Amino acid sequence: MKNSAIFPQKPDFSISILSQTQLLKMVVELTRHITTLFNFNAAEAQKISLAIDEAVTNVIKHSYGNATDQNITIEFFLATGGIKIRIFYRGLPPDISDEEINVNKMIKKKKKGGLGVKLMKTIMDSVSYETVDGENCCEMIKWQKTI
Amino acid sequence: MKNFQIRSKIVNGVAVLYLKGHLDAHQVARFEKELIRLIKEKNFNILINGQDLNYITSAGMGIVMGYVDEVREKGGDIKLCSLSERVYETFDLVGFTEIYDFIQNEQVAIEKFSNISPKA
Secondary structure (H helix, E strand, O other), X not given: OOOHHHOOOOOOEEEEEEOXXXXXXXXXXXXXXXXXXXOOOHHHHHHHHHHHHHHHHHHHHHXXXXXXXOEEEEEEEEEOOEEEEEEEEOOOOXXXXXXXXXXXXXXXXXXXXXXXXXXXXXXXXXXXXXXXXXXXXEXXXXXXXXX | OOOEEEEEEEEOOEEEEEEEEEEOOOOHHHHHHHHHHHHHOOOOEEEEEEEEEEEXXXXXXXXXXXXXXXXXXXXXXXXXXXXXXXXXXXXXXXXHHHOOOXXXXXXXXHHHHOOOOOOO
């Protein structure tokens, strides 16, 4: 694993949005632009954007219970060879589980949710959560593939 | 222009659901509503045509996951066809490509249903 200390202390870019699903597409487009400008190829930019979409969707649905007046801050840290994204929010802390997701079992249980975290972990090189004084943070890192 | 559009038609006894655009958590209720309507009307052979679908998140895939067992219990199935490489890859990331039938074009997909006879 590469050293995450290479990222700057302060974000290169940040946005704050209300907890509204109608804003997800904007977040996805913005992430795609930033990652593409930062030399991720189109396929990787698409996947990173999807991981951010999943993370913010989880915050809106699970941490904020679909309340539309709560705040979410997304910070982008850029460094040579990688990108770090931190998502700050309050509300319920994340339901963290390392249990391997079995899609066949989920189908039998007629479950509709639970795939988002699997997508995030599959796409990103690192996904971690922490809660400090009631403020939750989801941190994700993606390294560029070396040719 | 709408970010996401959905329409359906019945072709040789198969309910074909055409998804177009950007399917995320904001739009997913419309997809689920239409799928529920088809199942309530006893359409258990369901084909999702994603030719014009350019983006899907776990919210949309979760709907497919949540209803496939019900239609399979009734002798039908949910299959998918005509997906772009990008959308197919998203399904592949969660392992759906090993569980669902992904077919390259609609006509072949509809023919595949001819071997299935839904229970009354």
